[in-house]
Amino acid sequence: MPSFSAEPIEPAAGATRDSWYRVDNAGKIFSSLHGKRLTTLFRLSCTLHEPVHVNRLQTALENLQPRFPYFMVQLRPGAFWYYFEHNQQKPLVTADSRYPCLNFAYRSRGLFPFRVRVYHGRISVEYAHALTDGTGGIMFLLALVAEYLRLSGIEAEEKPEWLMTAEQTPHPEESEDAFRRYYQSEIPTPPPEENAFHLPFDLEPYGIYHIITGIVPVGDIKSRAKDFGVSITELLIATYLDAFQQVLQTLPARQRQRLKRPIRLDIPVNLRPFFPSRTMRNFFLPVLPAIDPRLGHYEFEDILQKVHHVMGSEIDRKHLLQQMARNVQAERRWTTRAVPLLIKDRVLSLAYDQIAQKRTSSGLSNLGLVTLPPRLEAAVERFDFIPPPPTSRRVNCGVIGFRDSLNITFGRTCGETLVEEAFFRRLTSLGIRVKVESN
Amino acid sequence: MAYCPQCGVEVDQSLSACPLCDSGLQADPPALENRFPRQPELPEMPRMTHERLRGIIWNVVSVLLCTAMITVFCVDMFTDFTLTWSRYPLVSLAAAWCYISLCLSAYRSLLALHIGSLSITGIFLLALDLCNGRLDWFITLSLPLLIAFFVLAGLVILVHGLPTKSWALTIGTGLTSISLFCVVVNMLLNAFRDLSLIPTWALAVVIALLPLELLLFYVHYRVRKKVNLEKIFHL
Numbered sequence: 001m002p003s004f005s006a007e008p009i010e011p012a013a014g015a016t017r018d019s020w021y022r023v024d025n026a027g028k029i030f031s032s033l034h035g036k037r038l039t040t041l042f043r044l045s046c047t048l049h050e051p052v053h054v055n056r057l058q059t060a061l062e063n064l065q066p067r068f069p070y071f072m073v074q075l076r077p078g079a080f081w082y083y084f085e086h087n088q089q090k091p092l093v094t095a096d097s098r099y100p101c102l103n104f105a106y107r108s109r110g111l112f113p114f115r116v117r118v119y120h121g122r123i124s125v126e127y128a129h130a131l132t133d134g135t136g137g138i139m140f141l142l143a144l145v146a147e148y149l150r151l152s153g154i155e156a157e158e159k160p161e162w163l164m165t166a167e168q169t170p171h172p173e174e175s176e177d178a179f180r181r182y183y184q185s186e187i188p189t190p191p192p193e194e195n196a197f198h199l200p201f202d203l204e205p206y207g208i209y210h211i212i213t214g215i216v217p218v219g220d221i222k223s224r225a226k227d228f229g230v231s232i233t234e235l236l237i238a239t240y241l242d243a244f245q246q247v248l249q250t251l252p253a254r255q256r257q258r259l260k261r262p263i264r265l266d267i268p269v270n271l272r273p274f275f276p277s278r279t280m281r282n283f284f285l286p287v288l289p290a291i292d293p294r295l296g297h298y299e300f301e302d303i304l305q306k307v308h309h310v311m312g313s314e315i316d317r318k319h320l321l322q323q324m325a326r327n328v329q330a331e332r333r334w335t336t337r338a339v340p341l342l343i344k345d346r347v348l349s350l351a352y353d354q355i356a357q358k359r360t361s362s363g364l365s366n367l368g369l370v371t372l373p374p375r376l377e378a379a380v381e382r383f384d385f386i387p388p389p390p391t392s393r394r395v396n397c398g399v400i401g402f403r404d405s406l407n408i409t410f411g412r413t414c415g416e417t418l419v420e421e422a423f424f425r426r427l428t429s430l431g432i433r434v435k436v437e438s439n
Numbered sequence: 440m441a442y443c444p445q446c447g448v449e450v451d452q453s454l455s456a457c458p459l460c461d462s463g464l465q466a467d468p469p470a471l472e473n474r475f476p477r478q479p480e481l482p483e484m485p486r487m488t489h490e491r492l493r494g495i496i497w498n499v500v501s502v503l504l505c506t507a508m509i510t511v512f513c514v515d516m517f518t519d520f521t522l523t524w525s526r527y528p529l530v531s532l533a534a535a536w537c538y539i540s541l542c543l544s545a546y547r548s549l550l551a552l553h554i555g556s557l558s559i560t561g562i563f564l565l566a567l568d569l570c571n572g573r574l575d576w577f578i579t580l581s582l583p584l585l586i587a588f589f590v591l592a593g594l595v596i597l598v599h600g601l602p603t604k605s606w607a608l609t610i611g612t613g614l615t616s617i618s619l620f621c622v623v624v625n626m627l628l629n630a631f632r633d634l635s636l637i638p639t640w641a642l643a644v645v646i647a648l649l650p651l652e653l654l655l656f657y658v659h660y661r662v663r664k665k666v667n668l669e670k671i672f673h674l
Contacts, residue, residue: 120447
């Protein structure tokens with residue numbers, strides 16, 4: 001395969017050939033997940049109005065290497081945990097493919113735990129979740145786009161403080177495991193949840209990942225959310241729960257009775273606003289709004305109220321600290337730490353697929369509204385967020401907004417589109433316009 | 440300006456092909472017909488995956504070995520009406536089945552192979568010794584030899600897996616392990632034959648290999664830094 005020259009490079013400022021980083025609390029689970037389907041890759045894309053100049057993008061990527069030394073790494077196995085080691089290779093821009101977030105053996109020696117892909121005007125970065133979360137990922141993508149546009153002669157008149165640029169020096173806090181900083185050992189852990197309803201559809205053969213994106217005007221959805229007295233995220237969560245309830249009701253009676261379990265969503269919450277940190281590693285915790293169809297049918301307004309109250313009570317510093325305590329305590333227990341990585345890999349993979357994934361029916365991750373300085377914003381058409389390919393959950397959802405559009409992307413590993421249909425039908429029934437596209 | 444018709448990207452005009460997909464270039468920007476390229480990354484999944492192939496091999500081997508075991512067992516039973524000579528082939532065939540299963544299931548992990556083969560060999564030797572109806576040589580000879588072999592081989596594997604490994608370090612450690620193993624063999628054989636424990640012929644091996652080992656360690660440590668143990672063993 002033809003490509004750019006891949007000569008080894010010198011370590012970035014602040015990073016030496018011996019530099020290494022601990023994997024953060026959440027990343028420790030993600031790094032141990034083996035299996036072709038559990039890629040844990042998520043994609044953030046920025047589409048420009050003009051076709052991307054590929055050589056210029058490669059230069060922009062190389063210029064950013066010193067700024068993000070904690071991203072210019074390779075995942076290596078230690079005796080007890082994985083760690084990130086400085087990678088002497090050069091990250092290369094590669095071609096895009098029909099099915100994103102698949103076929104990337106980032107655990108191999110010399111490979112980065114992210115890749116930059118390009119197609120027409122779209123710059124996509126696919127990240128291994130062991131490396132970073134959506135917030136860290138979007139910061140890197142914005143820095144890459146800003147550097148690319150600077151090389152193309154489009155520079156921001158005034159660079160905002162949050163925009164990371166090539167000439168800055170990396171802050172030591174950017175590579176910290178913020179979970180460790182804020183974790184409080186004396187807090188009791190919350191009780192575990194029971195298993196949730198899962199879509200009973202067959203998995204597609206490996207290598208297929210269906211993507212359906214619905215583009216929604218921000219104004220439409222904002223005004224409807226305001227009418228209901230909830231936030232946009234809460235409206236989307238309620239719509240998603242309602243879609244699952246509708247799918248459950250379409251199943252044959254016997255199957256429905258057998259599968260009737262709580263419909264619970266995994267909603268990752270960015271912890272940085274609650275626990276200040278500059279970290280570019282994973283720093284999120286899930287909130288789990290749910291409805292229980294065994295108790296009867298829920299009207300859409302009932303779901304909205306329930307979600308509103310759950311989100312209000314669970315997105316709270318104390319509650320988040322309790323969730324954090326559960327995760328970090330599990331990691332810091334001597335019985336966990338002293339187990340060799342070889343065994344941990346197997347146990348964690350199995351526990352993630354058979355226990356953690358079964359507790360929720362699906363995931364919905366909202367990265368919020370992305371902003372850029374005006375001159376850069378004029379060069380950008382849209383942003384997209386594709387969630388990691390699900391396995392037992394079958395479908396995941398990622399949401400990202402830019403200017404006046406909200407892009408709601410479903411990633412699906414089964415053939416049936418019932419959830420997406422029910423979701424977008426509900427939105428249109430609320431008077432929200434939706435434009436749908438797929439791969 | 441030059442554009443790739445497949446990737447839709449602009450490339451340097453000095454190039455004759457797209458640096459991403461090697462397609463020929465065109466002067467005009469191609470129209471965006473689909474949000475994603477039509478071709479998947481892998482054209483098709485191969486029908487025979489490695490997992491499936493290993494499963495088939497395991498099934499075939501299991502059937503063949505089981506057939507051989509049943510045949511041996513039946514022949515011995517029909518001729519002598521008890522288990523006599525067939526104990527040895529039965530134990531050997533069972534050990535072969537265990538080794539093959541281990542190789543097929545844990546072929547990716549050298550450590551698992553090492554520990555697994557240690558266990559299988561230990562049980563195999565114990566069973567062979569027990570075929571006589573009593574323990575003759577397992578405890579005094581084969582078990583210590585086995586442990587010595589696997590500890591020293593484990594040392595070589597461990598060194599080979601170090602991030603700062605080099606050919607000099609691996610070969611040097613291998614030669615040192617051979618020297619030590621010869622000493623252990625010499626001492627155990629002497630003890631088994633009720634002779635003095637002081638090694639004899641093994642000393643010649645140790646003296647012959649020592650200069651080469653020192654040279655190899657010198658080559659490795661002269662150019663290499665110390666291993667960052669915290670990186671490997673952080674808890």
